[in-house]
Amino acid sequence: MAYRGPRGTYDVFPGGRDPHERPELWTFVEQTARELFRRYNYREIRTPIFEEARLFARTAGEASDIVVQKEMFTFQDKGERELALRPEGTPGAVRAYIEHNLYKLAQPVKLFYAGPMFRQERQQKGRYRQHTQIGVEALGTADPLVDVEVISLLYSIHQAVGVKDEIVYLNNLGDAQTRRAYVPELRAYLQRHRTDLDPDSVARLESNPLRTFDSKDENTQAVLAEAPKITGYLSPDASAHLSAVSRGLEALGVPYEVDEGLVRGLDYYTMTVFEAKSRALGAQDTVGAGGRYNSLIPDLGGPDLGGIGFGTGVERILLAAGSREEEVSLGVFFVTLAPEARLLAVRLAGALRAEGISCDLDYAGRGTKGQFKQADRSGAAYAVVIGEDELAQGTCKVRDMSSGEERAVSLAEGAKELLRAVAA
Numbered sequence: 001m002a003y004r005g006p007r008g009t010y011d012v013f014p015g016g017r018d019p020h021e022r023p024e025l026w027t028f029v030e031q032t033a034r035e036l037f038r039r040y041n042y043r044e045i046r047t048p049i050f051e052e053a054r055l056f057a058r059t060a061g062e063a064s065d066i067v068v069q070k071e072m073f074t075f076q077d078k079g080e081r082e083l084a085l086r087p088e089g090t091p092g093a094v095r096a097y098i099e100h101n102l103y104k105l106a107q108p109v110k111l112f113y114a115g116p117m118f119r120q121e122r123q124q125k126g127r128y129r130q131h132t133q134i135g136v137e138a139l140g141t142a143d144p145l146v147d148v149e150v151i152s153l154l155y156s157i158h159q160a161v162g163v164k165d166e167i168v169y170l171n172n173l174g175d176a177q178t179r180r181a182y183v184p185e186l187r188a189y190l191q192r193h194r195t196d197l198d199p200d201s202v203a204r205l206e207s208n209p210l211r212t213f214d215s216k217d218e219n220t221q222a223v224l225a226e227a228p229k230i231t232g233y234l235s236p237d238a239s240a241h242l243s244a245v246s247r248g249l250e251a252l253g254v255p256y257e258v259d260e261g262l263v264r265g266l267d268y269y270t271m272t273v274f275e276a277k278s279r280a281l282g283a284q285d286t287v288g289a290g291g292r293y294n295s296l297i298p299d300l301g302g303p304d305l306g307g308i309g310f311g312t313g314v315e316r317i318l319l320a321a322g323s324r325e326e327e328v329s330l331g332v333f334f335v336t337l338a339p340e341a342r343l344l345a346v347r348l349a350g351a352l353r354a355e356g357i358s359c360d361l362d363y364a365g366r367g368t369k370g371q372f373k374q375a376d377r378s379g380a381a382y383a384v385v386i387g388e389d390e391l392a393q394g395t396c397k398v399r400d401m402s403s404g405e406e407r408a409v410s411l412a413e414g415a416k417e418l419l420r421a422v423a424a
């Protein structure tokens with residue numbers, strides 16, 4: 001009987017070939033992001049991996065991929081409650097913000113998260129059923145400069161981990177009033193060109209014609225080229241917001257372009273929406289994306305406060321950043337030439353580890369040659385050799401693995417001298 005991981009999942013393991021299968025690259029991205037969150041003053045939030053299904057359905061909206069394409073992994077618990085594995089990070093974070101009265105703190109509350117998201121979709125390169133997002137939510141303000149901060153933070157993370165050829169596309173979807181004026185015009189225009197649209201776009205004509213802009217169909221895109229654009233319908237507030245965000249991004253040197261056709265897959269967005277794309281990626285070229293949601297907090301039962309966030313997929317970050325060479329490194333590998341030396345090696349390893357030095361020894365019953373080979377393979381800076389002679393003299397032999405130089409070190413004071421010999 002052979003077992004394989006479920007469809008649309010992958011494993012991260014030592015020696016994994018693709019960038020998103022390599023543990024050291026995950027650590028690198030997560031640590032880099034955490035350091036930037038510290039610099040931007042964002043604090044961590046951890047919410048459950050499952051929530052009530054209606055929370056996600058409500059926030060994403062009826063016309064979203066999550067609902068329309070049935071991307072959610074839903075299940076019933078034994079009490080017949082409808083639950084779902086989270087498809088994205090925003091609903092849980094906003095739910096927790098309201099549930100724990102975080103809106104009573106000094107605003108904005110700036111949160112970040114990192115963790116797995118689940119979407120039942122067709123697997124492709126850069127598209128999985130379990131993927132990992134790093135994201136932020138800046139809650140409790142509608143200040144356009146916070147939009148600038150959030151977008152520049154997304155860009156900084158990508159730059160710091162080496163995402164290549166990135167540009168941020170920016171748009172403003174206005175408020176509900178803008179949408180009420182614009183959407184009927186767009187719908188009427190698209191109705192007139194209905195026969196030239198792809199079936200998905202036709203299906204969305206009634207529920208959310210804005211999503212037509214997401215279509216990859218050439219004929220649909222040709223129809224859209226002449227369609228009325230939302231920019232022409234923006235309220236003075238929304239236009240001022242867009243130019244404030246643009247000026248802020250210019251001031252920070254974030255490469256961006258206003259894209260009037262940019263709409264996002266979730267219905268809760270108002271005002272600012274953005275997508276960071278890398279030309280280093282193929283079809284799945286969006287590395288991270290987000291937007292402002294000024295009605296989501298009140299919609300979920302909280303006060304009338306705005307928020308903005310982004311989510312960026314770590315798998316796509318790693319694809320867009322390309323491979324880096326793995327550096328395996330170990331401080332010390334113990335080579336034991338007599339059975340009685342093994343317990344001493346264990347004791348010395350314990351002492352060195354307590355001082356922060358990484359150590360390992362043979363657990364596979366290797367001979368002398370095999371142990372030296374293993375020391376070499378593991379990338380150890382030093383091999384510490386203990387044989388019959390060393391045991392008799394109360395010493396060990398320290399070999400510098402790069403120069404091959406060896407010297408005897410006394411164990412009279414335990415690991416003290418050894419520590420001095422192998423400390424960097």
Ligand code: ATP
Binds near residue numbers: 088265287
């Ligand atoms: P797409 O248009 O590619 O389906 P989306 O609009 O569904 O993306 P978001 O909901 O904005 O994506 O998610 C934010 C980020 O999470 C994406 O930019 C991407 O990096 C990542 N992401 C989303 N879905 C997946 C997935 N199935 N597999 C891997 N990464 C994903």
Ligand code: MG
Binds near residue numbers: 065265
């Ligand atoms: Mg999607």
